[in-house]
Amino acid sequence: MAEPTRIERTDDELIAAVLKGDPASFEPLVVRHSPRVFATARRYARRESEIEDIVQEVWSKAFQKLPGFRGEAPFEHWLMRMAVRTCYDFLRGHQRNREVSFTELSEPETDWLDRFVAAPDTASDESSAARQLVGRVLAMLSPPARLVITLLEIEDRSVKEIAELTGWSVPLVKVRAFRARAEMRKCLQRIARDKYL
């Protein structure tokens, strides 16, 4: 027997249903967009419990602010703006937990650095040691620097997009990007000094 075809409702239809008083229609939105929100949160938090807290916070805010969604941009963009701002709030709230030194570099990380110093081309950027090391460097940056480096350098977003996501002005994004690069270089300088001098 053939199953009846289920027509998936669009985001706009689901939002309209929620606003008319059917909160159950919010669930398909959560199912549809959670992977992207989780991927975003994983860029800024390490522990899975923190990541889940961030995502829950994003969905709570989205539900509360849904009456203010005007539908001018896709729901996903609106949600990602909320996700980025929630991640930034998380970073600011956990500033004190930032890593401050490189004394605990793991053996693979040290090996990778040695290989990079000896011959930069032989150090693969796909290795897990490189991934761990970049995570460590990002964890040392201040919240605005980490956010800008992640969005601009790692996710390759434009300055205008970052301004929209963060709510900062375009000149402020540029200033923060300049400072963020300098801050990252300072962190790397500290590695070089601690390890090779």
Added chain:
Amino acid sequence: MNLTGLQNKLIDAAKKNPPGDQVPYAFEKRIMARLAAVPRFDGWAQWVRSLWYGAAVCAAVALCMSVWSFAPDDEQELAANFSQDLEQTILPADGAASAW
């Protein structure tokens, strides 16, 4: 050490290893349960609550004013003394100035 090279290499490493997008099992059920537990915003209830707050503040102010009005009036006495003192200070000085 080539710091710019290292910076670029690490950024490339982060680009090539994007974080996973897996969602914990039944996460949406958890979200829906959490949303159901949060009381929905009721504008009317909010308005009534703020009216009650306003009424309480007004009652407190009225009480303070009535207590103040029954309190012994030291300030009037002080004001009378002050005007006399001022007169005594200014008039002799004025007289002295004209004599001089």
